Amino acid sequence: MAYSSKVIDHYENPRNVGSMPKTDPNVGTGLVGAPECGDVMKLQVKVNPETGVIDDAKFKTFGCGSAIASSSLATEWLKGKTVDEALAIKNTDIVTELSLPPVKIHCSVLAEDAIKAAITDYKKKQQATAGKSVEERAPQPTV
Amino acid sequence: MTIKLPIYMDYHATTPVDPRVLEVMVPYFTTHFGNAASRNHPFGWEAEEAVEKARKQIADLIGANAKEIVFTSGATESDNLAIKGVAEMYREKGNHIITCVTEHKAVIDTCKRLEKDGYRVTYLSVQKDGLIRLDELRNAITDKTILITIMTANNEIGVMQPIAQIGAIAKEKGVLFHTDAVQAVGKVPFNVNDLKVDMASISAHKMYGPKGVGALYVRRRNPRVLLAPIIDGGGHERGMRSGTLNVPGIVGFGKAAELCKQEMAVEGERLRKLRDRLDDRLHKGLDEIYINGSTEHRLPHNLNISFAYVEGESLLMGINDVAVSSGSACTSASLEPSYVLKALGAGDDLAHSSIRFGLGRWSTDEEVDYVADKLINVVTRLREMSPLYELAKEGVDLSTMQWQTD
Ligand SMILES: Cc1ncc(COP(=O)(O)O)c(C=O)c1O
Numbered sequence: 247m248a249y250s251s252k253v254i255d256h257y258e259n260p261r262n263v264g265s266m267p268k269t270d271p272n273v274g275t276g277l278v279g280a281p282e283c284g285d286v287m288k289l290q291v292k293v294n295p296e297t298g299v300i301d302d303a304k305f306k307t308f309g310c311g312s313a314i315a316s317s318s319l320a321t322e323w324l325k326g327k328t329v330d331e332a333l334a335i336k337n338t339d340i341v342t343e344l345s346l347p348p349v350k351i352h353c354s355v356l357a358e359d360a361i362k363a364a365i366t367d368y369k370k371k372q373q374a375t376a377g378k379s380v381e382e383r384a385p386q387p388t389v
Numbered sequence: 390m391t392i393k394l395p396i397y398m399d400y401h402a403t404t405p406v407d408p409r410v411l412e413v414m415v416p417y418f419t420t421h422f423g424n425a426a427s428r429n430h431p432f433g434w435e436a437e438e439a440v441e442k443a444r445k446q447i448a449d450l451i452g453a454n455a456k457e458i459v460f461t462s463g464a465t466e467s468d469n470l471a472i473k474g475v476a477e478m479y480r481e482k483g484n485h486i487i488t489c490v491t492e493h494k495a496v497i498d499t500c501k502r503l504e505k506d507g508y509r510v511t512y513l514s515v516q517k518d519g520l521i522r523l524d525e526l527r528n529a530i531t532d533k534t535i536l537i538t539i540m541t542a543n544n545e546i547g548v549m550q551p552i553a554q555i556g557a558i559a560k561e562k563g564v565l566f567h568t569d570a571v572q573a574v575g576k577v578p579f580n581v582n583d584l585k586v587d588m589a590s591i592s593a594h595k596m597y598g599p600k601g602v603g604a605l606y607v608r609r610r611n612p613r614v615l616l617a618p619i620i621d622g623g624g625h626e627r628g629m630r631s632g633t634l635n636v637p638g639i640v641g642f643g644k645a646a647e648l649c650k651q652e653m654a655v656e657g658e659r660l661r662k663l664r665d666r667l668d669d670r671l672h673k674g675l676d677e678i679y680i681n682g683s684t685e686h687r688l689p690h691n692l693n694i695s696f697a698y699v700e701g702e703s704l705l706m707g708i709n710d711v712a713v714s715s716g717s718a719c720t721s722a723s724l725e726p727s728y729v730l731k732a733l734g735a736g737d738d739l740a741h742s743s744i745r746f747g748l749g750r751w752s753t754d755e756e757v758d759y760v761a762d763k764l765i766n767v768v769t770r771l772r773e774m775s776p777l778y779e780l781a782k783e784g785v786d787l788s789t790m791q792w793q794t795d
């Protein structure tokens with residue numbers, strides 16, 4: 247399998263690898279995939295509660311190079327976006343940016359799922375602190 | 390000493406043609422181009438003589454008689470011929486075949502096709518070390534069993550089945566015994582009489598000969614094995630395999646067999662030391678790495694290791710100047726991870742983390758050291774990036790976690 251130069255760049259110099267405290271009320275964590283399928287992605291966002299803007303994003307990925315690149319790219323894109331703007335990121339944007347071949351499309355789907363899961367987790371936490379019930383849920387991953 | 394990149398460490402997939410092999414092949418493309426079946430002129434006689442010499446060289450390597458060697462296009466065809474040939478020829482006697490779950494696809498898929506034609510196939514499971522259980526084999530044999538086909542050495546994990554014991558059981562029960570010996574012949578001692586093997590598949594390109602040529606050993610005495618051909622035509626190879634012989638390929642195959650026979654003892658020991666060196670270095674540099682399959686019953690030049698918490702494809706990407714294979718294949722991309730590793734029951738996550746190293750005639754200490762150092766770096770880097778490694782370090786039991794899949 248030949249990788250695009252952008253995938254190789256993200257693989258060799260991944261952006262924003264790391265973790266933030268899961269218990270921080272301003273941090274949303276998404277963990278998607280499963281080890282037996284060969285892919286697990288953890289993506290975290292830290293939201294400024296005043297502005298609703300994502301200040302920081304981190305990832306860790308067990309998966310192929312395209313999965314690593316997709317999640318690395320996702321964290322780059324997330325920073326500076328509002329929570330709602332973040333939800334508008336589509337896997338197809340990732341496919342285009344990284345020139346992923348058809349067999350690697352689901353790696354980008356996983357990244358989109360991870361974004362949605364992280365934002366959902368953040369919203370859930372916010373509502374919990376505000377004493378409200380969860381109104382909105384991200385769609386279940388399709389992988 | 391400087392090393393040449395990329396490094397080839399995938400000798401189970403194929404091997405380069407030894408220059409000494411190529412040298413003897415060349416004239417048979419040009420000046421000695423005759424058809425070995427041409428009976429009326431020296432071009433044919435010369436080709437036939439060369440083929441018979443090669444037949445003898447190959448027979449000598451496995452302790453057979455030259456008349457028992459049937460040339461084919463490779464081991465895939467040899468496996469097909471042995472299994473389908475016996476199935477058709479002995480249909481009156483029975484319709485049951487016994488094989489094992491870790492066989493090469495050339496055996497498994499041939500058996501699957503026969504199942505569609507009304508044959509019954511038992512796929513023996515393997516233990517954690519990759520070995521079949523002899524009592525299970527014994528219990529699987531019925532009065533309808535016509536063939537046992539169990540590989541000598543596995544192409545992924547290098548595990549060697551107890552062929553002599555299987556041969557003895559087959560003989561005792563009066564069942565024919567075929568073995569796919571592709572990965573073992575030329576590398577470790579293999580004698581068809583000591584092992585009581587009735588048929589054995591071998592392939593030239595796995596032993597420093599050319600691609601596209603192989604052989605099936607077919608026993609002629611005690612018992613005399615009869616095979617229905619799967620390719621019809623001019624009746625070459627005693628009617629078992631029609632088609633003009635690949636004379637240059639066969640000449641190369643013969644020379645390759647002769648060289649393996651001469652060098653096997655010394656080369657086997659050299660490769661065992663080299664393999665152990667690779668294993669030692671990796672174990673010293675990394676924790677939580679696991680060898681897949683028995684370390685005792687194993688080809689000397691094979692190492693198959695799972696690097697926990699790191700996915701195989703991303704690992705290969707990090708060592709892109711080293712040619713090795715991974716058992717990983719993402720199920721989301723509708724590919725299955727190695728069925729051999731899954732059969733060992735080690736857990737799919739470890740199958741996704743595996744690398745197969747195959748050493749061979751041109752492998753060196755320097756190459757092994759380079760590969761080990763590089764792997765240690767890449768695995769360490771990828772573990773820093775792995776959510777599984779992080780969870781494991783936090784003390785989470787990954788096998789009891791709820792994963793979000795559908
Ligand atoms: C165990 C085993 N059997 C059969 C084959 C097929 O051999 P060939 O490439 O000669 O068809 C291979 C090679 O991939 C093998 O490793």
Ligand code: FES
Pocket residue numbers: 284285309310311312313349350352353719720721722
């Ligand atoms: S994560 Fe499945 S191929 Fe990339």
